[in-house]
Amino acid sequence: MVVIRKLQYKRAAKRVEAGDGKALQGFRWWQLPGRALFHLSAVNPENNCTETYSVDVRHWQNQSSGDVKADLYVDEKRIARSKLPAAFEIDGGTVEVAMSGVGMKRCHFVSDDGRERPLRPDPDSAEGRRARLECNRPNASRMIAFASVIMLLIGVVLLVLQVAEPISQIPPIAESIGSFTSPVDLPLWLNIALGLGAAVGSIERSFRLRYHWLLDGAGN
Numbered sequence: 014m015v016v017i018r019k020l021q022y023k024r025a026a027k028r029v030e031a032g033d034g035k036a037l038q039g040f041r042w043w044q045l046p047g048r049a050l051f052h053l054s055a056v057n058p059e060n061n062c063t064e065t066y067s068v069d070v071r072h073w074q075n076q077s078s079g080d081v082k083a084d085l086y087v088d089e090k091r092i093a094r095s096k097l098p099a100a101f102e103i104d105g106g107t108v109e110v111a112m113s114g115v116g117m118k119r120c121h122f123v124s125d126d127g128r129e130r131p132l133r134p135d136p137d138s139a140e141g142r143r144a145r146l147e148c149n150r151p152n153a154s155r156m157i158a159f160a161s162v163i164m165l166l167i168g169v170v171l172l173v174l175q176v177a178e179p180i181s182q183i184p185p186i187a188e189s190i191g192s193f194t195s196p197v198d199l200p201l202w203l204n205i206a207l208g209l210g211a212a213v214g215s216i217e218r219s220f221r222l223r224y225h226w227l228l229d230g231a232g233n
Contacts, residue, residue: 021098023100025095025098025099025100025109026100026101026102026107028095028096028099029093029094029095029099029100029101029102030093030094030095031092031093032084032085032086032090032091032092032093032094033091034090034091034092035090035091036089036090036091037067037069037086037089037090037091038069039137040135040137040138041137042137044071044138045138045139045142046073046139047071047072047073048069048070048071048072048073048138049068049069049070049072049112049116049117049120049134049138049139049140050067050068050069050070050134050135050137050138050141051067051068051120051131051132051133051134051135051140052065052066052067052068052132052133052134052135053065053066053067053068053108053122053132053133054066054133055103055104055105055122057104058104058105064087064088065087065088065089066085066086066087066103066108066132067085067086067087067089068083068084068085068086068101068108068110068120068132069083069084069086070082070083070084070097070110070112070117070120072112072116072117080096081096081097081112082094082095082096082097082099083095083097083099083101083110085099085101085103085108095110097110097111097112098110098111098112098119099111103122105124105125106122106123106124106125107122107123108120108121108122108123108132109121109122109123112219113215113219113224113229113230115212115215115216115219115229116215116216116219116220117140117219117220117222118219118222118223118224118229119222119224120132120222121222131222139220140220140221140222142220143217143220143221144221147221157217158217158218158221160214161213161214161215161217161218162214162228163214164207164210164211164213164214165211165214165215165218165228165229166228167207167210167211168207168208168210168211168214169227169228171197171199171204171207174195174196174197175195177193177195178192178193178194178195181193215228215229
């Protein structure tokens with residue numbers, strides 16, 4: 014999996030376009046559902062000055078067209094942009110950016126020696142507010158995180174049961190192993206409610222850059 018991911022981000026690095034020097038816009042509260050903004054402080058080896066890299070992703074407004082892009086800024090000036098997943102090469106490593114169907118799943122700096130660390134979310138963004146909750150109210154944060162995982166697990170189980178029943182009724186499969194009837198028959202309103210709960214769980218996890226192919230990928 015590590016090798017595959019490295020190949021993916023090598024291809025992503027080839028899609029990077031030069032920036033136009035446009036200034037970074039401040040985060041506004043109405044952008045909470047559809048914008049992610051992250052920062053990284055790094056020392057420029059040429060002059061030993063600290064520079065601030067920023068990654069700006071306007072995801073919901075472009076996701077329907079499949080043309081979501083990330084912009085990379087240095088000291089609030091745009092120096093590069095790329096379609097997602099993106100891999101921006103900077104001094105000392107690479108900034109890797111990716112998203113799922115509901116939000117961000119990766120915005121990390123990977124140093125040349127392989128060490129990783131997530132970028133710092135802007136305090137006004139949804140990711141920044143979620144990080145502040147984790148810092149100020151750790152117990153509540155853990156409860157929310159636990160509830161998100163439970164809702165996603167329920168969603169995965171229901172999905173498996175719903176898929177297994179029609180597959181097991183295919184004649185060759187039914188003849189060899191028998192047909193399967195789901196033991197769970199939920200009313201429509203409860204199915205919808207659990208589906209919404211799983212979607213909310215995935216969104217909450219995206220605020221923390223948490224992603225698992227089975228839990229979060231099943232609902233996307």
